[in-house]
Amino acid sequence: MIKHINSKRHCRGTGDSVFGKEGGLLPVNEIECCETTEVHEELLKAVREKLPGEEELYDLAELFKVFGDSTRIRILFVLFEAEVCVCDLAQALQMTQSAISHQLKILKQAKLVSSRREGKSVFYSLADGHVRTIIAQGSEHIRE
Numbered sequence: 001m002i003k004h005i006n007s008k009r010h011c012r013g014t015g016d017s018v019f020g021k022e023g024g025l026l027p028v029n030e031i032e033c034c035e036t037t038e039v040h041e042e043l044l045k046a047v048r049e050k051l052p053g054e055e056e057l058y059d060l061a062e063l064f065k066v067f068g069d070s071t072r073i074r075i076l077f078v079l080f081e082a083e084v085c086v087c088d089l090a091q092a093l094q095m096t097q098s099a100i101s102h103q104l105k106i107l108k109q110a111k112l113v114s115s116r117r118e119g120k121s122v123f124y125s126l127a128d129g130h131v132r133t134i135i136a137q138g139s140e141h142i143r144e
Contacts, residue, residue, distance in 0.1 A: 066110040067138070071095070072103050076126070076135060079113060083125040 052060075066072060071093070078084060078092050086104065090097045104124060107113040114127045126132060 063110055066106060066112065067134070069103070069106075071099070072107055073135070075100070075103055075107065076112070076131060079124060079126050080132060080135075083123045085121045085123050087121075089124070 074093055075089060078089055084092070086097050086100050089095075089100045089104075093100065104113060104115075108115065111127050112131050113124050115122050115124050117123075
C-alpha cells in the first residue's frame with residue numbers, strides 16, 4: 001500500500017550541502033527530491049526487518065571513525081607490507097614514537113592491529129584480513 005501526501009519539495013532551500021558523485025559539495029536544493037511524499041509500506045517493512053540493532057550500528061560507526069585519520073591509514077599501509085615495531089613505524093612515517101604509539105593504541109582498541117613482544121621490542125601487525133579488505137574497498141571506491 002502506498003500512502004500519498006501532497007506537499008512541497010522537502011529538499012529546497014535548507015542551505016545544507018551534501019557530497020555529489022564527483023566528491024564535491026552540492027547545495028541540497030540541487031539534489032533531486034520527490035515532489036510528493038509517498039510512503040511505500042511494503043518496502044519499509046522489508047527494510048526494517050533487515051536493519052541491524054542500534055548497538056551494532058553504533059559499533060560500526062565507531063569502527064569507521066577509526067579510519068577517519070590519515071596517520072592511522074598510513075600506519076595500516078605500512079602494516080600491509082610487514083610486521084614492524086614502533087621504532088620502524090616512526091622512522092617510516094617520519095613521526096615521533098609517542099605519536100605512533102598513540103595511534104597504535106586506537107587501532108588496537110578497534111581490533112585492527114595486534115602486537116607481540118620479542119625481547120625488548122613490540123611488533124605490530126594487522127589483526128586479520130578484514131582490515132586489508134576494508135581499506136582495499138575504500139580505495140577502490142574513491143578511484144571510481
